[in-house]
Amino acid sequence: MFGLQEYFHNLSDELYRPATIIFQCIKSRFDDLGICLTSDQISQLDSISKDVVEEGVLEINFNFESDQLKNAGFNNEEEIEPFIQQIFDELNEDIDAYLKELDQDTYETLTKIVDDIAPMVLESLKLNASEMLSNNRSADKEFTELIEAKWGNALNKLEMFLVISQEAVEYVNDEYGKSIDPEGDLILETLIRLHARACQISREIITLLRHGFADGAHARWRSLHEIAVVGIFLAEGNEELSERYVLHEDIESYKAALQYRKYSEELGLDEIDDQEFEEVKEIRDKLIDRFGKEFNGDYGWAAAALNNKRPNFSDIESAISLDHYRPYYKLASHNVHANAKGLFVKLGLREDSRDILLADSSDYGLTEPGHSMALSLGILTVQVLTHNSTVDLFVISKMIKQLSDELGDEFSEIEISENNN
Numbered sequence: 001m002f003g004l005q006e007y008f009h010n011l012s013d014e015l016y017r018p019a020t021i022i023f024q025c026i027k028s029r030f031d032d033l034g035i036c037l038t039s040d041q042i043s044q045l046d047s048i049s050k051d052v053v054e055e056g057v058l059e060i061n062f063n064f065e066s067d068q069l070k071n072a073g074f075n076n077e078e079e080i081e082p083f084i085q086q087i088f089d090e091l092n093e094d095i096d097a098y099l100k101e102l103d104q105d106t107y108e109t110l111t112k113i114v115d116d117i118a119p120m121v122l123e124s125l126k127l128n129a130s131e132m133l134s135n136n137r138s139a140d141k142e143f144t145e146l147i148e149a150k151w152g153n154a155l156n157k158l159e160m161f162l163v164i165s166q167e168a169v170e171y172v173n174d175e176y177g178k179s180i181d182p183e184g185d186l187i188l189e190t191l192i193r194l195h196a197r198a199c200q201i202s203r204e205i206i207t208l209l210r211h212g213f214a215d216g217a218h219a220r221w222r223s224l225h226e227i228a229v230v231g232i233f234l235a236e237g238n239e240e241l242s243e244r245y246v247l248h249e250d251i252e253s254y255k256a257a258l259q260y261r262k263y264s265e266e267l268g269l270d271e272i273d274d275q276e277f278e279e280v281k282e283i284r285d286k287l288i289d290r291f292g293k294e295f296n297g298d299y300g301w302a303a304a305a306l307n308n309k310r311p312n313f314s315d316i317e318s319a320i321s322l323d324h325y326r327p328y329y330k331l332a333s334h335n336v337h338a339n340a341k342g343l344f345v346k347l348g349l350r351e352d353s354r355d356i357l358l359a360d361s362s363d364y365g366l367t368e369p370g371h372s373m374a375l376s377l378g379i380l381t382v383q384v385l386t387h388n389s390t391v392d393l394f395v396i397s398k399m400i401k402q403l404s405d406e407l408g409d410e411f412s413e414i415e416i417s418e419n420n421n
Helices: 004-015 018-033 039-055 066-071 077-089 091-127 129-176 186-210 214-235 239-267 274-291 300-306 313-319 323-333 367-385 391-420
Strands: none
Touching: 018 039, 018 077, 018 091, 066 077, 077 091, 091 129, 129 186, 129 367, 129 391, 186 214, 186 239, 186 367, 214 239, 214 313, 214 323, 214 367, 239 274, 239 300, 274 300, 300 313, 313 323, 323 367, 367 391
């Protein structure tokens, strides 16, 4: 990107070339002896080093000048021969030491260059950020216009579906809702809270779809599906089930406190004091005493209703006959977790485009998350509306079901047309 890697690669090739290493080790020995090699001797040493690499032969015969020997404290060449022999004998050790020093020097040099250059490059990018971001946003705008042209009608209808669902439940909340209170209609209050969260997620899904992020939208639908399943399960249960669900927040708070306590110091966070932690633990212990050990599980609030001491989400799906959504739920999970399937299977790519790396938005694959959102939000909305039966609410429920079906058809028609082109 900046040409630095190529520079360091070429430099490394030269520094770590065997002949270069041998040359430096032998020359260093003569430097230590105080003998300053002439230019001719340096050229000769370069040839000797190459011969060692190519032929495995090391022979030094420099015919030192008398001044060279005298300046180094030798009277004649015979006196220097033992030192030359020592160079032969210890060459392997010298090479090992040289490589270690070279590694350290290279690391320190590279670190210094990176430390010096990185801030300069960053400042340069900051100076050009306005232009860079402007170009990027222009490209995004053009792409969202493309999505609007292709999917706009379906997305607008999906947004209308969300607004109708949200306003209908707001009406129910105004007419029947109160703050969560065991003496009130706890089932309805819990459903309304779940529906509010479902509407927020649905808004996120629509935003992602309008910008071409089908896989991100599908990942958010996974959460929406979980909310819808839990909501229907609670609606079909009794007041005690909803109470268990609401109280289970204290179990989750205790588990969160344990994690916080374990890592707060490492994360540089304020610790939970013992008194506060004991208060959280005491509430949790009372719930365990009341509902049993199974209440401590992630879905322990559903244990009694399912007659299962260790229930999981799929058990709840099966209990309300929504387990046929599991393949879609599993597919959406690939966009949540870091498994390998998520690297290759993308809603935003055609099946014949598996080798493409999708790192941005796409105008393909919006049908699955769009229709899935309508289904999940629709069934939860109808469940809330029919909890207190009135003619008006039944009419709205019927309308929501019809609109959900229309959305499925409209999204599918666009994708079929896209595949045929």
